[in-house]
Amino acid sequence: MNPIAPIIEKGTSLISLPLIAEKTSPYIPIPLQIKGIHLLVKAKKKVWKGKPVPVFVEKPLPDADSLAIKDIDVSNPFLYRQGLWLSYFKRLRDECPVHYQANSPFGPFWSITRYEDILYVDKHHDLFSAEPIISIGDRPEGMPIEMFIAMDPPKHDVQRQAVQAAVAPKNLAEMEGLIRTRTQDVLDNLPLDKPFDWVDKVSVELTSRMLATLFDFPYEDRHKLAYWSDLSTSSPETTGGPIPSDKVFPVAAEAARYFTELWHRKAAQKAAGKEMGFDLISLLLNNEKTKDMISRPMELMGNLTLLIVGGNDTTRNSMTGGVLALNEFPEEFAKLKNNPKLIPSMVSEIIRWQTPLAYMRRVAKQDVELNGQIIRKGDKVIMWYASGNRDERAIEKPDQFIIDRKNPRNHISFGFGVHRCMGNRLAEMQLRILWEELLARFENIEVVSNPEYVQSNFVRGYTKMMVKLTAKAK
Amino acid sequence: MGNIIFIEHDGSRHEAQIEEGATLMQTAMDNGVPGIDADCGGSCACGTCHVIVDKKWLESVGDASNTELQMLDMAPEKSETSRLSCQITTTEAMDGMEVHLPEFQM
Numbered sequence: 383m384n385p386i387a388p389i390i391e392k393g394t395s396l397i398s399l400p401l402i403a404e405k406t407s408p409y410i411p412i413p414l415q416i417k418g419i420h421l422l423v424k425a426k427k428k429v430w431k432g433k434p435v436p437v438f439v440e441k442p443l444p445d446a447d448s449l450a451i452k453d454i455d456v457s458n459p460f461l462y463r464q465g466l467w468l469s470y471f472k473r474l475r476d477e478c479p480v481h482y483q484a485n486s487p488f489g490p491f492w493s494i495t496r497y498e499d500i501l502y503v504d505k506h507h508d509l510f511s512a513e514p515i516i517s518i519g520d521r522p523e524g525m526p527i528e529m530f531i532a533m534d535p536p537k538h539d540v541q542r543q544a545v546q547a548a549v550a551p552k553n554l555a556e557m558e559g560l561i562r563t564r565t566q567d568v569l570d571n572l573p574l575d576k577p578f579d580w581v582d583k584v585s586v587e588l589t590s591r592m593l594a595t596l597f598d599f600p601y602e603d604r605h606k607l608a609y610w611s612d613l614s615t616s617s618p619e620t621t622g623g624p625i626p627s628d629k630v631f632p633v634a635a636e637a638a639r640y641f642t643e644l645w646h647r648k649a650a651q652k653a654a655g656k657e658m659g660f661d662l663i664s665l666l667l668n669n670e671k672t673k674d675m676i677s678r679p680m681e682l683m684g685n686l687t688l689l690i691v692g693g694n695d696t697t698r699n700s701m702t703g704g705v706l707a708l709n710e711f712p713e714e715f716a717k718l719k720n721n722p723k724l725i726p727s728m729v730s731e732i733i734r735w736q737t738p739l740a741y742m743r744r745v746a747k748q749d750v751e752l753n754g755q756i757i758r759k760g761d762k763v764i765m766w767y768a769s770g771n772r773d774e775r776a777i778e779k780p781d782q783f784i785i786d787r788k789n790p791r792n793h794i795s796f797g798f799g800v801h802r803c804m805g806n807r808l809a810e811m812q813l814r815i816l817w818e819e820l821l822a823r824f825e826n827i828e829v830v831s832n833p834e835y836v837q838s839n840f841v842r843g844y845t846k847m848m849v850k851l852t853a854k855a856k
Numbered sequence: 857m858g859n860i861i862f863i864e865h866d867g868s869r870h871e872a873q874i875e876e877g878a879t880l881m882q883t884a885m886d887n888g889v890p891g892i893d894a895d896c897g898g899s900c901a902c903g904t905c906h907v908i909v910d911k912k913w914l915e916s917v918g919d920a921s922n923t924e925l926q927m928l929d930m931a932p933e934k935s936e937t938s939r940l941s942c943q944i945t946t947t948e949a950m951d952g953m954e955v956h957l958p959e960f961q962m
Contacts, residue, residue, distance in 0.1 A: 505901050505923070539929060550932040551960030791895045791904075798901035800926055807962055 435619045435626070436487040436519075438837070446470045451478050456493055456766065457486045457518050459622025462740070462842050463835035468781065471495055471769035480755040487622070488519040491743075491762040492755070495769040497776035497794060499753055503744060503765050504798040507534055510744035510763055512801060517620040517840055518743055518764055527684035531692075535800055542804065544672040545685055548596065548662040549808045556660050557595060562815050564591045569819050572851055577830050580849040585701040589694050592812055596693065597686075598661035599644065610637045611694035614687055621840035638679070641686055645676050662689060689805075696738040697809050699843035701816060702833070703736030704728075706847065707783040709829040714785045722821050728785035729813040734793030735783050737768040740842050742797055768842060770794040826852040858951025862889045862907075865959040876948055880917075880941035880955070881905040891957040898942040903927040905941040906934075908956040916953065917944045933958035 440460045446469035454470055461467045474481045474495045481493040494500050503510050515521045515532050530541035547553060568587050572578065586608050593611075594604035613633050616623030641663075648663045658664040666672040666685075675682045708715040718724055744763045749756060757763060771794050772780040778787070796803035803809070820827065833847035862870045862884055872887035884892045884905075893904035900923050909917055914937055920928070924943050928934050941955070 501896070501899055501901060505899065535926065539926070543929070546930070547932065551962055552932065789897070791893055792897050796895070796902075798896050798899065800930070802902055802930070807960070 435617075436622070438487075438618055438622050438624070440837070446473045451481070452484070454481065455483050455486050457483065457488050457491065457622065457764075457839045459837050459839045461839070462768075463837065467768065468772065471766065471772065475769060475773055475775075480753045480757070482755070486518075488619075489762065491518060491764050492757055493769075494752070494763060494765045495773075496753070497770040497773040500765045500767065500770040500794060501798055502752065503763060504742070504801070507800055509747055509750050511747050512538070512742070512744060515620070516742045517615075518741070518762070519618075519620040519622070521620055527687060528681045529684040529688040531688055531801060538800060540671070541681070541685070542800075544669055545662065545666065545689070546804050547669075548660070548665050548689070549805045551807050553660050553665075554808055554811055558811065558815070560595055561592060561812065562819070564588075564595065565812075565815050565819050569823055574851050574853050577848045577850050580705060580827075580829075580847045581698075581702055581833075581844050582846070585698040585844075588701060588812070588816065589698040592697070592808075593690060593693050596662055596689070596808075597644070598648075598659055598663070599640075603640070606637075606640070607690055608694055608698075609633070610687075611690045614691055615695060615841055616838065621838045623836075623838050623841075634683075637687075638683055641683070642676070645682070649676070662686075692803070692805050693808065695841045695843055696803075696805075697812050699738040699836075699841070700732050700736050700809065700813055702844045702847050703738070704732040704813065704817070705827050705849060706829055706833060706844075707732060707735050708827070711783040714783055718785055718817075719821065722818070724785050725814055725817045725821075726810070727787075727790045728817065729810050730790035730793060731783060731785050731787060732813060733795045733809070734771050734777075734790070736842065737771045737793075737795045738842055739795070740768040740838075740840055741766045742801070765797075767794050767797065823854055824851050825854045826850075828852070858948050860946065860950055861952070861954045862891075863954060863956045864891055865957060874946050874948055874950060876946065878946055880907065880939075880944040880946055882942075883946055884941060889957075891961065892941060893961045894942060896942075900924055900927060900940060900943055903930050903940065904961040906931050906958050906961055907939055907941045908933075908935050908958065909937045909939050909944075910954040910956070911937055913950070913953045913955075916947075916950055930962070931958070932962055933960065 438459055443458060443460060443464055443466050446466065454474060456470055461470060474493060479496045479499060481495065483493065484490045494503055511534050512532050513534055530538045533541065565588060568584060572583060590604040590608045593599065593607040594601050599607060610633060613625055613630050615621060616625040617627040617630060619627065645663055648667055652658055652667050658668055666675055718728060741764045744765065746757045746759055746761045746763055748759050771777065774780055796806045828850045829847060830850050831848045834845045836843040836845055858874045859871045860874055860883060862872060870887065870889045872883050872889060875883060879898060881892060881894050881898055885894060895904045896902035917939060920939055920943065924940050927940060928938050931938065
């Protein structure tokens with residue numbers, strides 16, 4: 383009997399896609415499930431005319447000072463690209479730090495813009511829920527994957543603990559040598575004295591290699607990881623991005639196929655008594671609580687997607703952002719070259735200055751008063767890390783890039799509380815190795831034209847940045 | 857003035873003078889004890905000032921709050937007597953107390 387049939391019949395008036403996925407998952411291969419869901423969503427949109435998806439067309443945005451405070455909409459996906467985010471957020475921090483925007487394309491939402499208030503919201507998972515998603519818009523329909531970043535305790539804690547060993551410092555120490563060799567290989571093959579795209583040749587390449595290492599993913603297919611990650615954060619309804627979620631389904635099916643195969647291959651190795659590696663799937667297979675995760679595909683795909691996305695955009699854009707920052711603040715570049723011991727402190731400063739993810743979203747679980755405003759139960763609350771990291775009340779000269787600043791680790795880019803970034807040590811290690819190897823090879827890394835920026839209200843990143851390298855005198 | 861002894865994972869010992877009322881985290885930072893990051897600056901929100909208190913001294917340092925326990929749950933090297941040092945207020949009664957540092961903060 384076809385296991386889908388009774389469920390579809392049951393839900394004639396409103397097909398519950400997560401239900402279908404949950405009920406059918408033990409019987410049907412994951413990629414086929416995703417394809418099936420995609421077809422259902424398409425059919426459903428035709429019949430019921432689902433919620434309209436916003437379309438974003440870039441126009442020059444008005445100056446912050448020309449707007450009434452209630453009209454400031456920091457969810458605009460072009461705000462970062464147009465360089466206006468600094469002035470928009472400064473106005474909110476100074477005039478209305480807990481700000482309500484009633485009419486955004488993503489529905490009404492509160493913005494939390496000061497460091498201390500963000501810390502408060504992030505810490506209070508009892509008052510502010512991370513469910514069902516951490517982006518400002520809702521997820522594309524029909525993708526009910528489960529990620530612990532968007533779960534509350536206690537379920538969150540169990541899931542996170544199952545996978546965090548993969549990026550725990552002990553495991554990282556095992557991987558450091560391999561990461562360094564792979565970094566050296568990339569840098570040794572860069573062109574000298576002629577412009578090339580740093581994003582493509584360095585940032586994307588290195589993060590793809592890192593992800594392939596972390597997952598023990600087929601090395602020659604590593605670019606697929608970056609591609610999957612890009613697609614999963616770029617739909618207009620979740621982040622204001624340029625890629626319709628329609629395009630995401632076939633890719634999700636492809637990713638699921640790859641990872642299912644990888645899982646079975648590792649499971650066979652384990653069954654044959656072979657020594658298991660330090661990659662994520664081996665760790666999952668070796669953990670009592672997670673060794674059967676293949677039978678919970680939405681949880682498996684959720685965890686994998688979370689690690690791919692978490693390890694991709696963030697580090698990639700910090701790798702580009704660091705070069706840009708040193709070009710905008712050349713005296714800091716000189717300082718660095720004179721004293722490479724500043725690398726670890728500079729790495730923290732890069733992560734603050736770039737803040738590669740602009741925010742995390744919460745939903746109020748009850749009425750909460752915050753900084754004079756009453757946030758109602760059920761309201762969407764956005765913690766703008768990008769603004770918190772530039773809050774003059776918490777950070778001295780916040781718009782300056784200072785590689786030896788006091789307490790460089792006190793930035794907010796990793797978030798605080800139970801959802802604090804799990805891969806923070808991995809990110810720091812990757813950036814540290816990159817800069818150690820860069821300083822050993824190059825006298826200068828010159829940005830030769832203005833970078834191009836990602837369209838998103840979530841990812842603060844670069845699509846292209848042309849640079850020119852000068853070799854270090856031997 | 858009493859002292860608290862911080863012992864690194866490799867066994868190196870660091871003595872720090874007690875400053876009554878300061879947190880254990882602050883005491884370590886003020887005395888240049890390596891191995892404590894304190895990323896959130898003492899808000900019980902990052903878990904990077906993890907220490908392991910010597911069993912004999914558990915009573916003196918008091919109980920951990922639920923928030924603290926939840927943050928400690930995320931520490932890979934968590935043990936029975938793990939604490940976040942930003943949540944311990946030092947007193948002269950802690951003279952001679954030994955606390956161990958984990959190999960890594962996370």
